[in-house]
Amino acid sequence: MQILSIKLDHFKNYTRYEVEFHPRLNLILGHNGVGKTNLLDALYYLAFGKSYYSISDRQLINFEFMDGHDSFFRIEALSSGKDQFSVSFSPARGKEITKNKVPSERISDHIGEIPLVSIFPEDIYIIRHGSALRRKFVDGTVGQLDRSYLQALMRYNQILRQKNELLRNRRISIRDKEVLLDKFDMDMGPLIQTIDSGRSRFVEEFDPLFSSFYQKIAQMENEQASVEFARSVSPENIRTTLRKARLEDIEKGRSSIGPHKDDFKILLNHQVAKNFASQGQQKSILFSLKLAQYAYIQSAMQRWPLLLLDDFFEKLDHRRIDHVMAILASEHPGQIFVTDTDEDRMIRMANQAGLDYTVISIL
16 A cells, blocks of 8 residues: 555645655655644544544644634545545534545544554653553554454444443432443443454464564563553453442442453563663664554555654664664565654665655655
């Protein structure tokens, strides 16, 4: 999969912008604040129907056109398979995603059409912060490959919101709550099994890839990285387990167990990485996670995902840069987009790695 060209209308800081891409490496260069990251976010939005930064669609409209009656933004792209993709949003008409001018009935139907892996500076928090970002990483990987998993996850989250609203409601009697909670738990049961099965299978297949890439990047024989699935609830006897947690749920006003509480522990030498890994080790872990995600998606889809690297080389030592570039050059022949402020550095690294490229200057 490659994106040959993209056209932006009223998206973020762009009024109108159109550019052709190189099928291998695209060096997106310019000073800070000119819109390099916004161009990557447009590609991300095209793949997932949302901004990487969880910004509301209305706020993505160029500020000069945000208040007009006909305010909108639109992203169009042409792929190497000659498919035409577009996504548009306006407050009046809502969001529409199309492939070859045929609209998707649901955004979930579009997920996976443009396989994509991204590394933004904020991704380091996958390691440093709580479980929500690690779940998002796993769900964003499996969801591109397994539509039944994605639909089960979306339905589970919908029921979970309804269940939590009920648990917080102090005007409904305990007896009436029990009846409704029984129904919610019954509906959640098969969804939890589907989600747990997808996550368990993913970790089993992903962990060896992740460990291998860490060794290639860190090149430290005495360091071993791994990922471990820490589930909140066993897929067996789900309704009984949910029932036992009900009193606590009612007292707290929220559901205390379920896939929304799962974690994926990232370990370095069998210790939780966020507690023991140095900054350099954490960066090696992050790149290993993303390169393993890239390889995992490619193996499942038999298509190379797009790879977005935002400020990838900023504050990264040359040893790790060389190792990552060598891996990209030798093992991942897909299309890559890299943003940076230093043109000389980027061109030197691309030439050293033997990668064909084009320079896209954002002024």
